[in-house]
Amino acid sequence: MAVKQRMAAPKGDMPKQASSDKRETIIDAAFDLFRHYGYRRTSMEDIARAAGVAKGTLYLYFASKEELFEAIARMLAARMLKAIQEAIACDQPLEEQFLGVMDAKLGAVWRWIYSSPHAAELLDPQHQLPDDVFEEVDATFRSIIAKLIQKGVDSGELDLHAAGFTVESAAATLTTAAYGAEKAADEAEFRKTLANIVRITLRGLRA
Amino acid sequence: MAVKQRMAAPKGDMPKQASSDKRETIIDAAFDLFRHYGYRRTSMEDIARAAGVAKGTLYLYFASKEELFEAIARMLAARMLKAIQEAIACDQPLEEQFLGVMDAKLGAVWRWIYSSPHAAELLDPQHQLPDDVFEEVDATFRSIIAKLIQKGVDSGELDLHAAGFTVESAAATLTTAAYGAEKAADEAEFRKTLANIVRITLRGLRA
Amino acid sequence: MAVKQRMAAPKGDMPKQASSDKRETIIDAAFDLFRHYGYRRTSMEDIARAAGVAKGTLYLYFASKEELFEAIARMLAARMLKAIQEAIACDQPLEEQFLGVMDAKLGAVWRWIYSSPHAAELLDPQHQLPDDVFEEVDATFRSIIAKLIQKGVDSGELDLHAAGFTVESAAATLTTAAYGAEKAADEAEFRKTLANIVRITLRGLRA
């Protein structure tokens, strides 16, 4: 997975590249094992073997098993943020945009976490994730959802007043309802359920 | 196994009580510790101490740590089933009944599981719960939701056709959306979120 | 297994009988289990169940698991002693008598101990058998063998002098050689091997 590059290093001044590679190699290997076997059942020994390095090497890049886990979480958060922001780039009908943003976030989580038989363990807050790891992701997500709702209100498509919601409470409710889709057993069901939830809730807010 | 005898105790001699309830004492202690510290971090030693018995005593009632965990799950399932069935006993407007049933199930889960910082671990399928432990609960729950929707359709309050749903898909969607409420941070938020989700989705199905 | 006899006890003065029965019931059950599963793998729980009594009852008859084991050994020693003494009662040719005595002792040991897959454990001196338990058996055995050899010398059938033996050393050697037969895998092999050893060693002492 990690490609060694000895040739192109003229002096001795560029070990960052290889190092960075090794760091990612480890993260990838660990994430893969965590998803397949869970946090507990994946030993540092396993990770080292899968990454093709010695056990001690892991501790050169991560202070502990827990910190390695956190690094994975941070990587996932970054990917989700990017996906969410890309989802509103294209111009589409309101419902499609809702669906797109939600799939960008929830779908990513689903594919990375919930599709694993050990989803629960991976989400256990025992792994004291620094509070801010997913905070930015959530904030961005909710603000975009709120913006879309506002857009619907402005265009007259939605009528929060009739339903007794504010933009904020509507955004919170839609978001939360959508979370339920993560219970899905497979990706097809996930997509269908998410679409149904978006459709039914938007109907509830329609003018 | 041990028969409870509260009535026929003439004097104050009911030492049988403690012995009979030992199994429950252990379950309670274990559940408490699991919620507070998670499955992994709760040792059999801890449970024994909390239950006020010796370590070996635990094994008189449960063959292993895992089996003790399963006993807890079974107890919770039984309580939920009872709560769900009680929730439809009283006559109320449709939305209230939806809310009642959902709170009976999801609220129970929330209070028992998700309110714990270790909810995730407690739900980890690693603990291979016999497939049928929560099956009856889920089946009952979904069938009652479906019945309520049918009732709404019959009374003309709901119009699935306009929304493009069948009774089944509507029931599934409502149920799933409601699951999202379990993400709530505290019980007040849980109740409010659940109410919002029920309101907004029912509106989406209104005639 | 143990028959209760409540009727025939006129007063209250004869509990020795029943007690003694229970003691033997326990010994029988324990011996059976020890032979089948070995000392370690047989728990006091198992013995109690097999004997049809409660665990605590075992301790009314035997101070410890070890003492129960010793009681079994003592019982076996007594049976062997009886068998050995019976073996010389009948009049027969010298070789037959040798064979008879040896089979009485070694055969008994073989059937009771070595035929068990856990023979080794049952003979582990960890079970500190009081030194005298099998002492009398051995003494009787050797003295009878010595007597038979003397008889052979007196009748001119054996010639120890030519072979360079005394009665004692000859008795010891025959006895020891015969012990080897206990390596046999089944009783048929045991008998054949024992017969061969007796035949060949007696030939070695013939005039």
Next chain:
Amino acid sequence: MAVKQRMAAPKGDMPKQASSDKRETIIDAAFDLFRHYGYRRTSMEDIARAAGVAKGTLYLYFASKEELFEAIARMLAARMLKAIQEAIACDQPLEEQFLGVMDAKLGAVWRWIYSSPHAAELLDPQHQLPDDVFEEVDATFRSIIAKLIQKGVDSGELDLHAAGFTVESAAATLTTAAYGAEKAADEAEFRKTLANIVRITLRGLRA
């Protein structure tokens, strides 16, 4: 696995030695303890302490207590095989050769196993030794005994026909009779008893 390097150590720096021999150090320590205290009463903790390593280290070399035991057995089997093969190298009278081969095998067993007060436990088939561990040893032993008998027959020294034996049955009988010597209480007695058995049985087969 680890290569020993005694020669090329210029200074006094041979720490490699200790590391390389750790496996053997553990085996030696464990064998010693097993002989003195038996398998059961020797804990992994004890072995680690005796070998001067940590408990976990034992598991770097042996997967379980049982496997450590098997490694000891294998080592003993190898040593016995070597001793047996060396015993027929030198040219000697028939009886001396018998004695030599038997002492090589039985004497080794006696010194290693039966001299321990826990011989029995060490031989308990509970420790499911792979069937072939001592198979080669036994096969070699018996085949050599048979060869020696054949040699005696060829030279006219032995006369199996008169005694009613074949080479095979004679070999089996001698071998088995010799096993009895292992009952000896100390090494002097063992040697004397073995010599007596060999002498008397060979006399039984003489022409």
Next chain:
DNA sequence: CATGAATGAGGCTTCATTCAT
């Protein structure tokens, strides 16, 4: 930087023995 042998605390489970009833 990299290695991997070594560590040892900690966890689950068993079972001989006790004792209140």
Next chain:
DNA sequence: GATGAATGAAGCCTCATTCAT
């Protein structure tokens, strides 16, 4: 005498982490 629930010491094994090379 008889019971069996309760005890708790002791045992085997795992694995995150360290450190000398």
